[in-house]
Amino acid sequence: MGVEILKSSSEVTAKIEGDIDHHTAAEIRRIIDENISLLRPSLLKLDFGGVQFMDSSGIGLIMGRFKLVKTAGGNLKVVNVPRRLERMIKMSGLTKLGIF
Amino acid sequence: MAEVINEMNVNFFSRSCNESFARTVIAAFVAQLDPTIDELADIKTAISEAVTNCIVHGYKSGIGKIYLTAKIYENGRISIKVKDRGCGIENVEQAMEPLFTTGGSERSGLGFAVMQSFMDKIKVTSKVGKGTTVSLDKYIIRRTVKNEKNQ
Numbered sequence: 001m002g003v004e005i006l007k008s009s010s011e012v013t014a015k016i017e018g019d020i021d022h023h024t025a026a027e028i029r030r031i032i033d034e035n036i037s038l039l040r041p042s043l044l045k046l047d048f049g050g051v052q053f054m055d056s057s058g059i060g061l062i063m064g065r066f067k068l069v070k071t072a073g074g075n076l077k078v079v080n081v082p083r084r085l086e087r088m089i090k091m092s093g094l095t096k097l098g099i100f
Numbered sequence: 101m102a103e104v105i106n107e108m109n110v111n112f113f114s115r116s117c118n119e120s121f122a123r124t125v126i127a128a129f130v131a132q133l134d135p136t137i138d139e140l141a142d143i144k145t146a147i148s149e150a151v152t153n154c155i156v157h158g159y160k161s162g163i164g165k166i167y168l169t170a171k172i173y174e175n176g177r178i179s180i181k182v183k184d185r186g187c188g189i190e191n192v193e194q195a196m197e198p199l200f201t202t203g204g205s206e207r208s209g210l211g212f213a214v215m216q217s218f219m220d221k222i223k224v225t226s227k228v229g230k231g232t233t234v235s236l237d238k239y240i241i242r243r244t245v246k247n248e249k250n251q
């Protein structure tokens with residue numbers, strides 16, 4: 001479980017590993033938000049390739065980061081979403097935001 | 101009415117580290133029905149939602165006990181109850197509406213919608229000041245006929 005941050009000139013990629021639930025989301029959020037406020041990236045990429053499990057806390061995590069990067073003048077992309085998480089994401093309506 | 105062939109009860113504190121504990125426990129119990137990976141993922145997700153709600157909403161101002169019960173019926177039905185003795189829900193119908201939340205910006209208001217969609221049946225009973233019980237049912241399609249009664 002955890003999150004690895006990769007930085008380039010104007011991009012920050014957060015590679016999330018393991019389970020996303022209310023418990024793990026707190027730490028993932030803290031690390032990502034720290035990097036957003038420090039680096040103010042024009043693009044934040046959330047890499048979900050390593051996510052094994054996610055409940056609706058993962059939707060809250062995406063929504064919260066979306067608002068935060070937008071406020072900081074950047075954009076959000078969610079990449080490498082495993083097929084098994086698609087149903088939850090469709091239910092959330094997040095696909096309308098154009099971040100996938 | 102189908103016969104109960106197995107039952108389990110687990111109580112634990114409403115600490116957030118127990119969200120993964122509850123998922124692991126329910127997955128281990130349901131394993132005897134030989135569910136598909138998708139069926140198992142659905143059940144784990146629904147239980148995670150229900151337990152998280154007890155922690156985040158039911159016991160928002162402290163630590164209380166969460167009561168997890170599961171029964172397996174001979175027809176392949178698994179029936180799960182997640183109960184708290186927390187604050188209760190004033191308007192259950194409204195709480196169950198997709199996107200309704202009292203949880204602030206990090207919550208999406210999708211928990212009940214997920215439980216509803218990932219399980220076959222959901223029932224919520226709640227009393228303000230007394231607590232909330234969420235009952236979740238799912239039918240696991242039996243692919244292998246086993247002789248459970250003798251086990």
Ligand SMILES: Nc1ncnc2c1ncn2[C@@H]1O[C@H](COP(=O)(O)OP(=O)(O)OP(=O)(O)O)[C@@H](O)[C@H]1O
Pocket residue numbers: 056057060149153154156157158159184186187188189195196200201202203206207208209210211212213232
């Ligand atoms: N066990 C509970 N005790 C008290 N209130 C609850 C309980 N479960 C749910 N609620 C109420 O019902 C609302 C909706 O719950 P639901 O799980 O659908 O969304 P959420 O928890 O707010 O957000 P999400 O599950 O997406 O993180 C909650 O915001 C809360 O007000």
Ligand SMILES: [Mg+2]
Pocket residue numbers: 056149152153210211212
């Ligand atoms: Mg919830």
